[in-house]
Amino acid sequence: MSNRRNFLRTAGATTLGAAVVSRVSAASLPEAVTQNSPTMQPPPAPNTGRPFNPVVTLNGWSLPWRMRGGVKEFHLVAEPVVRELAPGMKANLWGYNGTSVGPTIEAVEGDRVRIFVTNRLPEPTSVHWHGLLIPSGMDGVTGLTQPAIAPGKTFVYEFALTRSGTFMYHPHADEMLQMAMGMMGMFIVHPKDPSQYKVDRDFVLLLNAYDIDPGAATPKVNTMLDFNLWTWNSRVFPGIDPLVARTGDRVRIRVGNLTMTNHPMHLHGHHFEVTGTDGGWVPPSARWPEVTTDVAVGQMRAFEFNATAGDWAFHCHKSHHTMNAMGHDVPTMVGVDARGVAEKITQLVPDYMHMGDRGMHDMAEMEMPLPDNTLPMMTGSGPFGAIGMGGMFSVVKVRDNQKPGDYKDPGWFKHPAGALAKEYTGDLEQPMRGNAPKADAQTLNARKPAGHQGH
Numbered sequence: 001m002s003n004r005r006n007f008l009r010t011a012g013a014t015t016l017g018a019a020v021v022s023r024v025s026a027a028s029l030p031e032a033v034t035q036n037s038p039t040m041q042p043p044p045a046p047n048t049g050r051p052f053n054p055v056v057t058l059n060g061w062s063l064p065w066r067m068r069g070g071v072k073e074f075h076l077v078a079e080p081v082v083r084e085l086a087p088g089m090k091a092n093l094w095g096y097n098g099t100s101v102g103p104t105i106e107a108v109e110g111d112r113v114r115i116f117v118t119n120r121l122p123e124p125t126s127v128h129w130h131g132l133l134i135p136s137g138m139d140g141v142t143g144l145t146q147p148a149i150a151p152g153k154t155f156v157y158e159f160a161l162t163r164s165g166t167f168m169y170h171p172h173a174d175e176m177l178q179m180a181m182g183m184m185g186m187f188i189v190h191p192k193d194p195s196q197y198k199v200d201r202d203f204v205l206l207l208n209a210y211d212i213d214p215g216a217a218t219p220k221v222n223t224m225l226d227f228n229l230w231t232w233n234s235r236v237f238p239g240i241d242p243l244v245a246r247t248g249d250r251v252r253i254r255v256g257n258l259t260m261t262n263h264p265m266h267l268h269g270h271h272f273e274v275t276g277t278d279g280g281w282v283p284p285s286a287r288w289p290e291v292t293t294d295v296a297v298g299q300m301r302a303f304e305f306n307a308t309a310g311d312w313a314f315h316c317h318k319s320h321h322t323m324n325a326m327g328h329d330v331p332t333m334v335g336v337d338a339r340g341v342a343e344k345i346t347q348l349v350p351d352y353m354h355m356g357d358r359g360m361h362d363m364a365e366m367e368m369p370l371p372d373n374t375l376p377m378m379t380g381s382g383p384f385g386a387i388g389m390g391g392m393f394s395v396v397k398v399r400d401n402q403k404p405g406d407y408k409d410p411g412w413f414k415h416p417a418g419a420l421a422k423e424y425t426g427d428l429e430q431p432m433r434g435n436a437p438k439a440d441a442q443t444l445n446a447r448k449p450a451g452h453q454g455h
């Protein structure tokens with residue numbers, strides 16, 4: 001999992017330019033810790049520096065640092081990575097330190113951070129610290145505030161963190177391509193006083209999206225809107241970690257959006273409050289209850305709730321975003337009487353599969369032949385059958401006996417007696433039903449008071 005020795009060899013061989021870190025400091029670059037597992041890594045113990053309550057990045061990890069002369073030093077390496085989007089599909093992406101999304105950077109309000117960025121991509125890059133209030137020259141906009149970081153070079157950014165909140169990092173160099181390839185990460189600034197804004201569980205996820213043709217592994221980088229894989233931390237359901245909590249826990253979920261569209265994030269079973277926005281924390285008097293909050297492009301939102309026992313769906317409410325790669329040109333077949341048609345076509349096209357005239361649920365249960373390295377469009381199974389979801393979907397699993405700090409999947413919820421929907425087999429009255437009036441002139445006239453006809 002670790003690639004440390006490799007890195008040290010490469011670092012020693014890197015030629016450094018004038019605008020770049022000096023040879024002396026290059027010799028003492030902080031270790032660029034690398035890992036490539038899509039499994040959630042335990043929060044790092046904040047062993048040096050100010051104490052804080054670490055976040056948990058779904059299917060991700062936080063970047064270790066070292067303290068040097070009172071400065072917290074991190075080392076990001078921009079590089080090609082292979083990311084498993086869910087079991088059954090790997091994508092060739094670009095990311096940081098072995099993963100896309102890159103590791104979460106965690107620091108504390110009042111910290112001074114020094115972040116080394118090494119470019120191992122085939123083209124120039126930079127890093128913009130999205131939402132942080134820092135000197136203009138540290139803002140990472142290629143051409144505007146700095147020269148691009150050429151392939152093989154290392155730049156150093158240094159600034160003080162003056163405000164706590166939820167932020168992001170991403171390139172500001174060829175950004176359409178680099179973000180379509182997966183280059184992004186979260187930057188969490190914790191409050192100086194760890195008892196402030198304290199919660200029991202603090203989850204982090206970054207919304208991103210890819211356009212990868214079935215059977216392919218590399219995103220199409222010129223896609224503007226029609227992405228076909230809607231991901232959290234470069235993972236799709238059922239490959240996204242559950243958000244595990246204990247009954248009564250105060251839970252925070254922090255969401256950043258670096259896709260090309262907005263995502264209404266919807267949580268079942270709870271009323272939550274948006275407690276953090278792009279600029280930090282929302283004062284308690286300005287919060288209101290929600291079950292869905294929209295996260296626009298380039299925004300960050302933190303929201304909090306008190307966890308109620310159960311298995312609760314948590315997903316983007318755009319229904320196409322809870323699907324995996326699919327063709328958008330499939331005609332709607334709902335309600336079409338297709339009896340006999342499939343048989344006739346099968347005579348012409350032996351592999352033909354007829355679908356959709358009873359809705360598309362069948363597809364969730366169907367074992368369809370798929371090209372290699374392709375995920376089913378709707379997938380994931382629960383205790384009661386196919387869930388029929390992909391993409392931006394996970395489950396908040398709240399249990400009475402989940403131990404503090406335990407993020408292990410507790411399995412499916414055991415519903416108390418009488419608290420589970422089930423089939424009804426008793427007698428049925430004729431159901432009440434609405435009866436739409438016919439929209440012909442006679443009916444309309446009959447419903448109008450006399451004397452108003454003809455208007």
Ligand SMILES: [Cu+2]
Pocket residue numbers: 230262263264316317318321392
């Ligand atoms: Cu969405």
